[in-house]
Amino acid sequence: MSPAPLLEVSDLTLAIRSTGREVVKQVGFSVSPGEIVGIVGESGSGKTLAARAVMGFIPPAVTRLSGSILFDGEEITTMAAKRLRAIRGAKVGMVFQEPMTSLNPSMTIGRQLEEGLALHRDLDAAGRRALILDMLRHVGLTDPEGALEAFPHQFSGGMRQRIMLASVMLLKPALLLADEPTTALDAVVQRDVMELMVDLTRENGTAVLLISHDLGMVARYCSRIVVMCQGDVVEQGPSEEILARPQHPYTRKLLAAMPLRGPVRAFDAGPAPIVAVRDLVVDYPGRQRFFAKSAPKRALHGISLDVKPGEVVAVVGGSGSGKTTLGQSIAGLVKPSGGEILFQGKPIARSEAAWWDYRLNCQMVFQDPYSSLDPRMTIGDLVAEPLRLVKGMTKAQKAGRVTEVLAEVGLADGFAQRYPHELSGGQRQRVAIARAVVRRPSFVIADEPVSALDVTVRAQVLELFAELQKKHGFSCLFISHDLGVVEQVADRVVVMNEGRIVEQGPRDTIFDAPQHDYTRKLLSAVPGLESTAEGGVRLFWRLGEPA
Amino acid sequence: MSSRTLKLPPLNALIGGTLIGTLLTVAGIGAFWTPYDPLRLSFRYKLAPPSEMFWLGTDEFGRDVLSRLMAGAATSVWISVLTVALAVVLGTLIGLFSGYMRGWTDRVIMAFNDALLAFPGILLALGLLAVVGANKYGIILALGLAYTPSVARIVRGTALSLREREFIAASRVMGNSEGYTMARHILPNCIAPLTVLATSMFGYVLLAESALSFLGLGVPPPAPTWGNMLAASRPYIGQAMWLGIFPGLCISLTLLGINLLGDAVRDKLDPRMRGTR
Numbered sequence: 001m002s003p004a005p006l007l008e009v010s011d012l013t014l015a016i017r018s019t020g021r022e023v024v025k026q027v028g029f030s031v032s033p034g035e036i037v038g039i040v041g042e043s044g045s046g047k048t049l050a051a052r053a054v055m056g057f058i059p060p061a062v063t064r065l066s067g068s069i070l071f072d073g074e075e076i077t078t079m080a081a082k083r084l085r086a087i088r089g090a091k092v093g094m095v096f097q098e099p100m101t102s103l104n105p106s107m108t109i110g111r112q113l114e115e116g117l118a119l120h121r122d123l124d125a126a127g128r129r130a131l132i133l134d135m136l137r138h139v140g141l142t143d144p145e146g147a148l149e150a151f152p153h154q155f156s157g158g159m160r161q162r163i164m165l166a167s168v169m170l171l172k173p174a175l176l177l178a179d180e181p182t183t184a185l186d187a188v189v190q191r192d193v194m195e196l197m198v199d200l201t202r203e204n205g206t207a208v209l210l211i212s213h214d215l216g217m218v219a220r221y222c223s224r225i226v227v228m229c230q231g232d233v234v235e236q237g238p239s240e241e242i243l244a245r246p247q248h249p250y251t252r253k254l255l256a257a258m259p260l261r262g263p264v265r266a267f268d269a270g271p272a273p274i275v276a277v278r279d280l281v282v283d284y285p286g287r288q289r290f291f292a293k294s295a296p297k298r299a300l301h302g303i304s305l306d307v308k309p310g311e312v313v314a315v316v317g318g319s320g321s322g323k324t325t326l327g328q329s330i331a332g333l334v335k336p337s338g339g340e341i342l343f344q345g346k347p348i349a350r351s352e353a354a355w356w357d358y359r360l361n362c363q364m365v366f367q368d369p370y371s372s373l374d375p376r377m378t379i380g381d382l383v384a385e386p387l388r389l390v391k392g393m394t395k396a397q398k399a400g401r402v403t404e405v406l407a408e409v410g411l412a413d414g415f416a417q418r419y420p421h422e423l424s425g426g427q428r429q430r431v432a433i434a435r436a437v438v439r440r441p442s443f444v445i446a447d448e449p450v451s452a453l454d455v456t457v458r459a460q461v462l463e464l465f466a467e468l469q470k471k472h473g474f475s476c477l478f479i480s481h482d483l484g485v486v487e488q489v490a491d492r493v494v495v496m497n498e499g500r501i502v503e504q505g506p507r508d509t510i511f512d513a514p515q516h517d518y519t520r521k522l523l524s525a526v527p528g529l530e531s532t533a534e535g536g537v538r539l540f541w542r543l544g545e546p547a
Numbered sequence: 548m549s550s551r552t553l554k555l556p557p558l559n560a561l562i563g564g565t566l567i568g569t570l571l572t573v574a575g576i577g578a579f580w581t582p583y584d585p586l587r588l589s590f591r592y593k594l595a596p597p598s599e600m601f602w603l604g605t606d607e608f609g610r611d612v613l614s615r616l617m618a619g620a621a622t623s624v625w626i627s628v629l630t631v632a633l634a635v636v637l638g639t640l641i642g643l644f645s646g647y648m649r650g651w652t653d654r655v656i657m658a659f660n661d662a663l664l665a666f667p668g669i670l671l672a673l674g675l676l677a678v679v680g681a682n683k684y685g686i687i688l689a690l691g692l693a694y695t696p697s698v699a700r701i702v703r704g705t706a707l708s709l710r711e712r713e714f715i716a717a718s719r720v721m722g723n724s725e726g727y728t729m730a731r732h733i734l735p736n737c738i739a740p741l742t743v744l745a746t747s748m749f750g751y752v753l754l755a756e757s758a759l760s761f762l763g764l765g766v767p768p769p770a771p772t773w774g775n776m777l778a779a780s781r782p783y784i785g786q787a788m789w790l791g792i793f794p795g796l797c798i799s800l801t802l803l804g805i806n807l808l809g810d811a812v813r814d815k816l817d818p819r820m821r822g823t824r
Binding site: 328331332333356359360362363364366367368371372373374375376385386388389432435 | 719736
């Protein structure tokens with residue numbers, strides 16, 4: 001390690017002002033010039049607060065109790081506001097998680113990029129423009145001149161994150177703080193943006209402090225990792241060391257929570273599919289203007305797939321691939337404009353009886369546990385609601401079923417009287433699962449059921465899901481962008497791109513011998529993991545190290 | 548927090564409740580008994596300042612201000628409560644229906660609604676009053692209809708945003724009917740913005756009623772309301788300021804009480820606020 005670290009945080013303690021609860025406890029870490037250091041932790045670990053303190057950005061509700069932050073030999077915590085402003089931007093840059101909100105929607109890209117330059121560099125307008133164009137070209141924008149006059153909403157999330165990077169790197173800061181820079185992006189784009197960030201910072205000798213919940217991603221790009229848990233740094237060291245030989249129980253837990261491929265389950269090839277989709281077409285109506293309608297947008301171009309009894313079929317694809325639309329139209333939330341859905345061999349659109357049979361037997365688990373539960377209902381009421389439409393169950397039987405299901409999802413004691421806001425994200429998702437299985441459906445659609453959850457919670461929820469699936473034998477359509485999760489739960493995988501199925505087959509075939517280019521691209525975007533003997537994991541790129 | 552250990556209700560409920568409790572008591576008493584006859588003229592005591600005999604003074608006809616305030620309280624409160632209730636019920640029905648149905652239904656209803664919103668409420672009420680006639684129930688109907696569009700707007704907006712939440716999709720996947728989904732999932736979640744709106748509307752209605760009285764379209768004199776008392780005090784503001792101050796104070800304190808109580812009720816009704824204080 002180089003003798004003089006660029007950033008040295010020691011003994012940093014932050015507490016909530018009103019309650020005195022310590023949210024960051026005696027945290028210390030350092031970053032050398034040009035080094036990439038990752039801070040990993042789950043929500044509430046204090047990783048974001050610790051990193052923001054480096055910039056002097058602590059929310060007003062939080063106060064610093066002790067500790068020092070040395071940046072380039074200067075103490076940040078006691079620095080005058082004016083000097084601090086000069087350092088921000090010029091020497092320390094920051095990239096935020098949400099590309100949709102971190103750029104000002106009412107300013108052109110050119111003006112926004114110019115702001116920092118005008119403030120921190122002594123350059124004339126032409127010089128600034130040349131520098132900006134050069135940088136935009138560098139981050140991969142095809143038409144930099146056009147981009148100068150464009151507004152943020154004209155770019156996709158990945159492009160915006162590139163622009164964000166460009167605006168920060170324009171000033172060639174000595175340190176870049178990246179707070180979950182790619183969490184909101186899909187896998188393929190995530191990889192591109194990460195690679196770009198690493199290249200750009202390496203060229204300029206910029207050190208990076210990367211904050212993330214994604215251990216795999218951090219391990220791939222960082223030379224050292226700091227693991228935080230509930231305000232404490234529990235372990236820090238070189239990436240390979242931490243992955244291969246984790247010392248602290250929490251690090252082991254984090255690593256154990258990474259999804260791993262399960263054994264292949266045997267299936268009776270014979271039985272007819274429980275749900276069959278034939279040539280499903282979905283169009284979204286065009287935008288209504290005055291007296292005219294723009295052309296409808298086709299979201300699904302003739303999808304056909306079968307789900308056998310007891311089978312878990314995963315649908316994977318990037319954002320905009322139509323996987324969510326597929327789930328919603330199979331669930332009956334979006335009306336298809338062509339094709340049909342058969343439940344136990346009967347088309348559901350043809351007769352009222354078949355539709356109701358399907359409606360009572362098909363349930364859905366949604367992505368966002370914060371919006372899928374009515375905030376004004378108790379957990380007991382929420383789980384009991386689907387039973388309202390079940391004929392021939394007495395009140396006592398229904399109450400018994402609710403208690404039974406709540407026990408199954410691990411929310412037995414006293415949860416029935418509580419409200420959703422009193423529960424954590426993982427607990428809420430358990431409630432959503434309980435609500436989906438309370439009618440004992442034969443088919444469950446799960447739309448990104450774990451993507452809003454922390455790593456360790458995600459592992460628990462997936463385990464619960466697998467357990468329930470085994471116990472009740474329902475079939476499942478599991479929609480996800482996360483290949484790791486899919487590898488763990490799926491029996492069969494369907495890969496979608498731009499509203500079409502590009503490839504489908506048994507899980508191992510798809511993961512080990514993908515045929516289609518898009519599948520290969522998806523697989524090469526995320527690292528795979530293997531367990532090692534010492535309780536650690538080994539990271540590898542699927543399909544070999546990419547060029 | 549001290550309120551947890553002492554089991555006291557929150558401060559806003561306490562103050563709001565006291566104010567509204569007092570108001571209702573006074574209005575109740577005023578309906579049957581007042582210190583003097585609120586309508587009896589007495590030119591001997593005209594424009595008398597507050598004294599032991601007339602606690603709040605007398606007006607230009609020598610009528611006791613306290614008696615008139617007490618008698619007017621019942622009328623004013625009754626008119627406001629019924630008006631707000633009418634506007635909230637009508638507006639909620641229209642807003643829910645419009646927001647949940649979306650598409651052409653929503654567009655037609657909202658175009659009509661916005662056209663009505665473009666008129667100041669008081670102007671709309673004036674027009675309606677000209678049709679239904681100036682009396683207590685005419686005022687309630689006119690003001691109630693005049694305030695319906697703003698309620699419909701708010702409820703529709705809330706319903707539109709709730710409609711996109713996943714729990715509404717969950718309800719549909721369950722097989723619940725649209726009516727049930729609206730009543731069980733959308734309506735209860737509209738209550739927070741509705742209470743806030745209703746409480747602030749209560750104030751506007753009190754003021755609108757006084758404005759209408761001022762224009763001679765309110766409750767016809769000599770029957771007292773706070774509004775027409777306030778209106779009648781205007782020429783005498785220089786010589787007898789108690790004439791304006793006391794009805795004005797009554798209106799302000801009532802508004803304060805309603806707002807505080809409205810906040811408390813909203814917190815109480817919202818499960819998310821429970822257990823936080």
